[in-house]
Amino acid sequence: MIALSLPVLLLLNLPAKPKAETRTGKALVFYVSPVGNDVWSGRLRAPNREGSDGPFATIARARDVIRALGRQQAGLKRPVKVLIRAGTYFLSEPVVFLPEDSGTKQCPITYAGYPREHPVISGGCLITGWRPAQVNGKQVWAADLPEVKQGKWYFRQLFVNGERRPRTRLPKQGFYQFTGLPEVTEETPWSEGQTAAQFASGDLRHWQNLSDVEVVALHLWSDSHLPIAGVDEQAGVVRFAQRSVFKLRAAFGPELSRYYVENVVEALDTPGQWYLDRKAGALYYYPLPAEDPSRTEVIAPRLEQLVCFEGDAEAGKFVHDLHLRGLTFSHAEGRLPADLSGYAQAAFNMPGALLLRAAQGCSLRRSTVSHLGCYAIELCDGCQANQVSKNLLTDLGAGGIKVGHGTVGTTLADNEISHAGRIFHSAVGIWIGNSGHNRVVRNHIYDLYYSGISVGWTWGYGPSDAVHNIIENNHIHHLGHGWLSDMGGIYTLGVSPGTRLRGNLIHDVACYAYGGWGIYLDEGSTKILVEKNVVYRTKTGGFHQHYGRENLVQNNVFALSQEPQIARTRAEDHISFTFRRNIVYWRGAGALLGGDWKGSGYRMDHNLYYNADREPLDFRGSTLEEWRARGMDVHSLIADPKFAAPEQGDFNLAPDSPALSLGFRPITLRVPGSER
Numbered sequence: 001m002i003a004l005s006l007p008v009l010l011l012l013n014l015p016a017k018p019k020a021e022t023r024t025g026k027a028l029v030f031y032v033s034p035v036g037n038d039v040w041s042g043r044l045r046a047p048n049r050e051g052s053d054g055p056f057a058t059i060a061r062a063r064d065v066i067r068a069l070g071r072q073q074a075g076l077k078r079p080v081k082v083l084i085r086a087g088t089y090f091l092s093e094p095v096v097f098l099p100e101d102s103g104t105k106q107c108p109i110t111y112a113g114y115p116r117e118h119p120v121i122s123g124g125c126l127i128t129g130w131r132p133a134q135v136n137g138k139q140v141w142a143a144d145l146p147e148v149k150q151g152k153w154y155f156r157q158l159f160v161n162g163e164r165r166p167r168t169r170l171p172k173q174g175f176y177q178f179t180g181l182p183e184v185t186e187e188t189p190w191s192e193g194q195t196a197a198q199f200a201s202g203d204l205r206h207w208q209n210l211s212d213v214e215v216v217a218l219h220l221w222s223d224s225h226l227p228i229a230g231v232d233e234q235a236g237v238v239r240f241a242q243r244s245v246f247k248l249r250a251a252f253g254p255e256l257s258r259y260y261v262e263n264v265v266e267a268l269d270t271p272g273q274w275y276l277d278r279k280a281g282a283l284y285y286y287p288l289p290a291e292d293p294s295r296t297e298v299i300a301p302r303l304e305q306l307v308c309f310e311g312d313a314e315a316g317k318f319v320h321d322l323h324l325r326g327l328t329f330s331h332a333e334g335r336l337p338a339d340l341s342g343y344a345q346a347a348f349n350m351p352g353a354l355l356l357r358a359a360q361g362c363s364l365r366r367s368t369v370s371h372l373g374c375y376a377i378e379l380c381d382g383c384q385a386n387q388v389s390k391n392l393l394t395d396l397g398a399g400g401i402k403v404g405h406g407t408v409g410t411t412l413a414d415n416e417i418s419h420a421g422r423i424f425h426s427a428v429g430i431w432i433g434n435s436g437h438n439r440v441v442r443n444h445i446y447d448l449y450y451s452g453i454s455v456g457w458t459w460g461y462g463p464s465d466a467v468h469n470i471i472e473n474n475h476i477h478h479l480g481h482g483w484l485s486d487m488g489g490i491y492t493l494g495v496s497p498g499t500r501l502r503g504n505l506i507h508d509v510a511c512y513a514y515g516g517w518g519i520y521l522d523e524g525s526t527k528i529l530v531e532k533n534v535v536y537r538t539k540t541g542g543f544h545q546h547y548g549r550e551n552l553v554q555n556n557v558f559a560l561s562q563e564p565q566i567a568r569t570r571a572e573d574h575i576s577f578t579f580r581r582n583i584v585y586w587r588g589a590g591a592l593l594g595g596d597w598k599g600s601g602y603r604m605d606h607n608l609y610y611n612a613d614r615e616p617l618d619f620r621g622s623t624l625e626e627w628r629a630r631g632m633d634v635h636s637l638i639a640d641p642k643f644a645a646p647e648q649g650d651f652n653l654a655p656d657s658p659a660l661s662l663g664f665r666p667i668t669l670r671v672p673g674s675e676r
Helices: 006-012 059-071 624-629 658-662
Strands: 027-032 080-084 088-090 095-097 109-113 120-122 124-126 131-135 138-144 158-160 163-165 196-198 214-219 222-232 237-240 258-262 274-277 282-285 298-301 307-310 322-325 328-332 352-357 363-365 368-372 375-380 387-389 392-396 401-403 411-413 416-418 430-432 439-441 444-448 453-455 470-472 475-479 487-492 495-502 505-509 516-521 525-531 534-538 543-545 551-554 557-559 566-568 577-580 583-586 593-595 602-605 608-611 643-645 650-653
Touching: 027 059, 059 080, 059 095, 059 109, 088 124, 158 282, 298 328, 328 352, 352 368, 368 375, 375 392, 475 487, 487 495, 487 505, 505 516, 516 525, 516 534, 608 658
Parallel strands: 027 080, 080 109, 088 120, 095 307, 109 322, 120 328, 307 352, 322 363, 328 368, 352 375, 363 387, 368 392, 375 401, 387 411, 392 416, 401 430, 411 439, 416 444, 430 453, 439 470, 444 475, 453 487, 470 495, 475 505, 487 516, 495 525, 505 534, 516 543, 525 551, 534 557, 543 566, 551 577, 557 583, 566 593, 577 602, 583 608
Antiparallel strands: 124 298, 131 138, 138 282, 158 163, 158 298, 196 237, 214 222, 214 258, 222 237, 274 282, 643 650
């Protein structure tokens, strides 16, 4: 006789229930609830009166039961849904789905929030056991965390009543700036980092628990997170436990990096801030006036990843037809490797809290991913034909979505990605590496410190898989905030035939030293169509091409840049781009063209240029007549395009706009977050 466990017996002897309890349409339905029990059948939405059956307590248990059903000889015969009831589910480890957890096209498996309920999947830990303490003469809360003292747990984030609260920071606002780099000579390349810097008197001190203090330095397009190894106040020199990513200069000139410091106990003097003492294993929080420890939810992240789809592309084993719907994922940490202070670009190696590896035909829809120290979602290593749509990704330590090398055919649609780069400032809203045939459409991306969308990961004219990527109808705005340099609303790299940047609305891009561009075709960007975009209020140009080949830039509006409106960095023998039927509109004495316009490796015609303040136009040192003698803009006009209200972002044209006579077609934007 075979002994059956209680869970199996419950599955074989389900209590009689109305069909609504066990089916949604033709689907087999399981339930998960905070009041559930993993020895129950999971087939009831709430515990029965006898307390003998009801929903599962964990998603992992539902997964295991469905996995067992799939292993039966007949396999899955109908779709399966797991409906997760409201509550917070604190994970002790990530929920991992393997190939054997897959559905099929006819019988997909879906994990979803129960209708009109909002379950939260958390990688954090509730902080309790608060005691009163005094720090810097202030009454604060203190909690003892033995795992921190033992070196098993460290976190950079704290969330109080659903809000991110800052670590102590100096200066309170703005930045300090290094005064010298003792390791640097004239021969030191820009890409070589440092382990020491000089500082102004009083900016850094030999604070208590100095090894807990972290210097965050901004340089070029990246940020370094530098634990302090020592401070010599008399000499004004700080030594770091790690090397910075790049030379500690703001850009390529002589100006040194700006920086701030975090986790200084002596700076715990402002309500809402916190400090973690790793040596003592103690967390200190300075509460807001109305907060009471008995009624305040305080969560610190413990896990770096919350959900993983783990297939094996090399073995031909994929996770497929598995879907997540209507869930909230929160409280994941972002950790750098012990030997790195940061990443060279886009914080590209920072993982996603939700990871899909070798996944096919899977999706994440109508969910929220928030309160993280890392990227929200990552697709990598053999992912094909997956969809991420209609999600809210917000309050992110790094960026929104990563589509990594070796993936193909991802659709990213109708997502809102905002308030990102809160810890790793160089992260981007959507990062696509060496990956092609992706669709990035109707996303709303705003409030980041670096680029909105980054596409491609090869430098120069070598082979690239980043081809046929469609970037359309996205709304991208309020980037940079003057922190970093060398960014774009949309940023591209490498040979990219078939890639289209079309119908996007991009505005308010503010760099620090240089490079606050709207559309930025960087090294080797080739055969890209840039069409029907509206770009305005950038710092250093609506359009910039560093170098590339045979790009077509047509029927766009580039308006109101502070500095040159259009930029080209490198002259090459081939045709870099064709620039036709565009409207370029600006005010003030700023130049029309910036960078290097030597040679004839570009084509420009049928454009309309207009300086609304009637300043003289200069074609990079040439008059219009001289410019036309070089074969450029022979049919272009200098005239008022008659926009409806350009200062308010309304670039609709009057019926008698002279741009129409040049073949310009009015742009009707279909982007989220805009009435246009």
